[in-house]
Amino acid sequence: MDVLVFRTNINTDERLHRAACRLCKLRAICRWSIDLEDVDCVLRIEAEALTEADVIRLLTRAGLQCDVLN
Incomplete structure (x- = not known):
């Protein structure tokens, strides 16, 4: 299981x-969460066979910002 962590602009209910x-x-995702109280609105994903590029592409297509958080 991989843990992927991203900085996002997911800071509203919409x-x-x-x-x-x-x-x-995405069936590859076992669990995900977004910390709306963190300044970086951190998205944390636990998944099998999912890449950071897959997540970035998916959320960018939805009009959201998403970058790998190191």
């Missing part, structure tokens, strides 16, 4: 809903 609709469709 953006959270948009992200959730996309993330819930």
